[in-house]
Amino acid sequence: MADVDFDFRTSHENGAARLGWFRTPHGTVETPEFMPVGTHGIVRGIAMDEVAAAGAQMVLSNAYHLYLRPGDRTIRALGGLHAFTRWTGPMLTDSGGFQVFSLPNHNAVREEGISFKSHLDGTMHDYTPESVIRIQRNLGADVIMQLDELLPAGASIDASRAAMERSLRWLERCRAAHERITREGRDPIADLAAPPGAPALATQDPANANAPAQALFPIVQGGTHPELRRASAAGILERGDWSGIAIGGLSVGETKTDMHATLELCDAALPRTLPRYLMGVGFPDDLVEGMRRGVDLFDCVAPTRLGRDGTLFTPDGKTQIKNTSNRTDRGPIVADCTCPGCTKYDRAYLRHLFVAREDLGLRLLALHNVTYLLQVMRDARAALRAGTFTAWSDAWLARYRAADDDA
Ligand SMILES: [Zn+2]
Numbered sequence: 001m002a003d004v005d006f007d008f009r010t011s012h013e014n015g016a017a018r019l020g021w022f023r024t025p026h027g028t029v030e031t032p033e034f035m036p037v038g039t040h041g042i043v044r045g046i047a048m049d050e051v052a053a054a055g056a057q058m059v060l061s062n063a064y065h066l067y068l069r070p071g072d073r074t075i076r077a078l079g080g081l082h083a084f085t086r087w088t089g090p091m092l093t094d095s096g097g098f099q100v101f102s103l104p105n106h107n108a109v110r111e112e113g114i115s116f117k118s119h120l121d122g123t124m125h126d127y128t129p130e131s132v133i134r135i136q137r138n139l140g141a142d143v144i145m146q147l148d149e150l151l152p153a154g155a156s157i158d159a160s161r162a163a164m165e166r167s168l169r170w171l172e173r174c175r176a177a178h179e180r181i182t183r184e185g186r187d188p189i190a191d192l193a194a195p196p197g198a199p200a201l202a203t204q205d206p207a208n209a210n211a212p213a214q215a216l217f218p219i220v221q222g223g224t225h226p227e228l229r230r231a232s233a234a235g236i237l238e239r240g241d242w243s244g245i246a247i248g249g250l251s252v253g254e255t256k257t258d259m260h261a262t263l264e265l266c267d268a269a270l271p272r273t274l275p276r277y278l279m280g281v282g283f284p285d286d287l288v289e290g291m292r293r294g295v296d297l298f299d300c301v302a303p304t305r306l307g308r309d310g311t312l313f314t315p316d317g318k319t320q321i322k323n324t325s326n327r328t329d330r331g332p333i334v335a336d337c338t339c340p341g342c343t344k345y346d347r348a349y350l351r352h353l354f355v356a357r358e359d360l361g362l363r364l365l366a367l368h369n370v371t372y373l374l375q376v377m378r379d380a381r382a383a384l385r386a387g388t389f390t391a392w393s394d395a396w397l398a399r400y401r402a403a404d405d406d407a
Contacts, residue, residue, distance in 0.1 A: 005023075005024070005025045005213035005215075006022075006023060006024055006025075006142075006213075006215045006243035006244070007021075007022075007023040007243075008020055008021070008022050008023070008243070008244065008273065008274060008275045008296075009021050010272070011385075012384045012385055012387065013384075014383075014384055014387060014388075014389035014390050015292060015389070015390050016264075016267050016292060016293050016294035017032070017291045017292055017294065017380075017384060017389050017390075017393075018031075018032075018272070018294065018296070018384065019031070019032075019381055019384035019385055020032075020275065020296055022090075022244070022275045022296070022297070024058075024090040024142035024143065024215070025142055025212060025213050026082065026088065026089055026090045026091065026142050027057070027088075027089045027090050028090075029057045029058045029089075029090050029297075030057065030381060031275060031296040031297060031381075032287075032290075032291045032295065032296050032297070032298075032377055032380060032381065032384075033057055033058060033296070033297055033298070033374075033377050034056075034282060034287060034297075034298045034299070034300075034373045034374060034376075034377050035056070035058045035059055035060045035092060035297060035298065035299040036051055036054075036056050036059050036060070036299075036303070036304070036370050036374075037059070037060045037061075037062070037299050037300065037301045037304070038051075038059050038060065038061045038062075038085065038087075039061070039062045039065055039301065040061075040062070040065050040066065040069070041061050041066055041075075041081060041084060041085045042085065043059065043304060043366075043370065044304045044305075044308070044366060045304070045308070045359070045362060045363040045366055045367075046304070046363060046366060046367050046370065048085055048086050048087045049086075050340075050367060051087075051370070052087075052089070054339065054367060054370050054371040054374055055371065055374040055375070055378065056089075056370070056374055057089060057090065058089060058090040058091065058092065058142075058297070059087055059089070059090075059091055059092075060091070060092045060093070060094065060299045061081060061085075061091065061092075061093050061094075061139070061141065062093070062094055062096065062099060063093045063094055063095055063096040063132065063135050063136050063139060064094075064096030064097075064098075064099035064100060065096075065099070066081070066093075066135075066139060067096060067125075067135045068118050068119075068120055068125075069120060072134075072135040072136075072138035072139050073138055073189055075138065075139055075140075076138040076139070076140065076186075076189060077189055077190060077191055077192045078192055079191075079192075079194075079201050080138075080139065080140035080212070081093070081139045081140050081141055082140060082141075083201035086199075086201070090142045090143070091141040091142055091143075092141050092142065092143040092144070092145070092277075092299070093136050093139050093141040093143075093144055093145065094145050094279070095127075095132040095136065095144070095145040095146060095147045095148070096127060096132060096135070096147075097114070097127065097132070097145075097147045097148055097149075097150060098150060098279075098280070100114050100116045100127055101114070101149075101150040103116050103117070103119060109149060111166070111169070112126075112128055113126055113127050113128030113129065113131070113147070114126070114127045114128075114147075115127075127147060128147070128173075129146070129147045129170040129171075129173035129174040129177060130173060130174075130177040132145075132146075132147045132174070133174050133177040133178050133181065133216075134177065134181070134186075136214070137178075137181050137186055137211050137214065138186065140211075140212050140214070141214065142212075142213075142214060142215065143214065143215050143217055143243075143244065143277075144178075144214050144215070144216055144217070145216075145217050145219065145246065146167070146170060146171045146174040146175075146216060146217065146218050146219055147170050147174060148163075148167040148170060148171075148219045148221055148248060149163040149164075149166045149167050149170070149221070150163070150221075150248070150249060150252075151163050151223065151249070152252060152253065153223070153224075153252045153253035153254045154253065154254075155223055157223075157225050157228070160221075160222060160223040160225055160228055161222075161225075161228055161231075163221060164221045164222045164223075164228050164231065164232045164235075165235075167219065167221045167232070168232070168235040168236070168239065171218050171219075171235075171236065171239055172239060174216060175216060175239065175240055178214070178216045181211050182211055182214075185211060186211050215242075215243035215244060216242070216243075217242065217243070217244045217245060217246045217277060218236040218239070218240070218242055218245055218246065219245075219246040219247070219248040219249075219279070220232045220233050220236060220245060220246065220247045220248065220266055220269075220270070221248055221249050222249070223249055223254075224254050224258040224259075224261070224262055226261075226262075226265050229262060229265050229266060229269065230265065230269050233245075233266065233269035233270055234269070237270075237271070242274060243274070243275075244274050244275040244276070244277060244297075245270055245274055245275075245276055245277070246276075246277040246278070246279050247262075247263070247266050247276060247277070247278045247279065247295070248279045248280075250262060250263075250278065250279070250280070250281060251280050251281045251286070251300075252280075256289075259281075259286075259289075260289060260293065263278070263289075263290060263293035263294070263295065264293050266293075266294075267293050267294035270294075272294070275296040275297055276294060276295050276296050276297070277295075277296065277297035277298070277299075278290050278295040278297070278298050279299065280299065280300055281298055281299075281300055282298055282299060282300020282301075282302045282303060282373065283300070283302055283313075284313050284372070284373060284376055284400060285397060285400050285401065286298075287373065287376060287377065287380075288376070288380070288393050288396055288397055288400075289397070291380055291389075291393070292390075292393055302369075303366065303369030303370045303372075303373050304366040304369065304370065305366075306318075306369060307362070307365040307366030307367070307368060307369040307370075308362045308365065308366050310322050310354050310365065312333050312365060312368060312369060312372075313368075313369050313372045313373065314333065314334050314372070315334065315396075315399055315400060316399060316400065316402070316403040317400050317401065317402075317403045319333075321333075321347070321350055321351050321354045321365060322351060322354060322355060323351075326347040326348060326350075326351040327348060327351060328348055329346060329347035329348050329351075330346045330347075330348060331346060331347055332345075332346065332347065333347060333350065333368055334368070334372060337368065337371060337372055337375065338371060338375070339364070339367050339368045339370075339371035339372070340364060340367060341364035341365065341367060341368045342368060342371075345364065350364060350365065376396075379392070379396075380392070380393070
C-alpha cells in the first residue's frame with residue numbers, strides 16, 4: 001500500500017502536461033518542478049537559504065557521495081540530512097547507482113549487487129539493494145530511489161533486457177528492505193546531541209531509532225527499446241502500490257527523438273495518478289519537452305555545472321559569459337530574472353569575475369541558472385493554471401531554439 005504520508009493530486013491538464021501537488025512529510029511540492037542537485041548535501045557553492053530564495057521547493061542529494069563522506073551513519077547521528085544541511089523542505093536522494101555505474105573501475109555487476117572502488121581513497125565497497133535502502137534510510141530524505149542496473153546508450157536489446165529484468169528483481173529486494181526497516185525501525189546508533197547555543201537545526205526525527213516516513217520510487221528502465229520500457233513499467237506496477245515512479249536511463253547519449261518517444265511511451269504506460277520523475281534531465285528545453293509528455297519532477301547538475309563553466313541559460317538559448325560582447329555590457333544576463341547576479345550586477349562585471357575565476361562569479365552564474373530553471377517551471381505552472389500551456393510551450397521552445405548555440 002502506498003505510504004499515507006505521501007499524496008499526489010492534479011487539477012489542470014493541458015495535453016499530457018498537468019498541474020499537481022506532491023505531498024511529502026516535509027511539505028508539498030507544486031508540480032511540475034525542477035529539483036536542484038546538492039551532490040554533497042550542498043548545491044555546489046550555493047547555501048540552502050539561497051536555493052530556497054531562488055524558489056526551489058525540493059532538492060536532491062547523492063547517496064553515493066554522502067555514504068563515502070561524511071558517511072550516512074554520521075549524518076544520521078547528526079540528526080539526518082535535513083538537519084545536517086538546514087534544508088527544511090522536501091528532499092530526494094538517489095540510490096547512488098548512477099555514480100557507481102559511472103565509475104571507470106566499477107567491478108563486475110552480480111545478482112547480489114555491485115562492487116566498486118571509492119573515488120576518494122580507493123577502498124572497496126559493495127552496493128546491494130538492501131544497503132542502498134539502509135543508506136538512504138539513514139540519510140532520511142522524503143523520497144528514496146531503488147538500486148537499478150544502468151547501461152550506456154546504444155546497449156544491445158539483450159543486454160538492455162537483462163538489466164531491466166535485474167532492476168525489477170532489485171526493486172523487489174529494495175521494497176522488502178524498505179518495508180522491513182519501516183516495520184522494525186533502524187539499527188540503533190548514538191545520537192550526537194547538540195549543546196546549548198548550537199545553531200538551530202531543520203526538522204529532525206526525535207526518535208532516532210524510528211525511520212522517518214519515506215517513499216520508495218521504482219525506476220522504469222529499458223533503454224530506448226519500446227517493448228522493454230513497457231515490460232519495465234508493467235513489472236513495476238505489478239510489484240507494488242507506489243507513491244511515485246521515476247524514468248531512468250535517458251539523457252545518456254540517445255537522440256532527442258528517442259528520448260521524446262520513450263517519454264511518450266512512459267506517459268501511456270504509467271498511471272496518471274502518480275507523479276513521474278525524469279532522472280538527470282535538466283536543460284531548459286528538455287524540461288519543457290518533458291512537461292509536454294507528462295513529467296512532473298526533474299533533476300540535473302547541468303545548471304550548476306554549466307554555470308560554473310560560464311554557460312548561462314536564457315530565454316534565447318544558452319550563451320557564454322566570456323563572449324567579448326559582454327566585456328562592456330551594462331545589462332543583466334536576463335532582464336526579468338530575480339537572481340542576485342541579474343538584479344545586482346551587469347554582464348561586464350560577471351564576465352570579469354568569471355575570467356578571473358573568482359568564487360563569487362562562479363557562484364552567481366550557477367545561481368542564475370538554477371533561478372532561471374525554477375522560473376521556467378513557475379511560468380509553466382502558471383500557463384497550466386490558465387489553460388494556455390500548450391501555446392505557451394510552443395512559443396517558449398520556438399524562441400529558445402531560434403538562437404540557442406547548439407539547437
Ligand atoms: Zn539571473
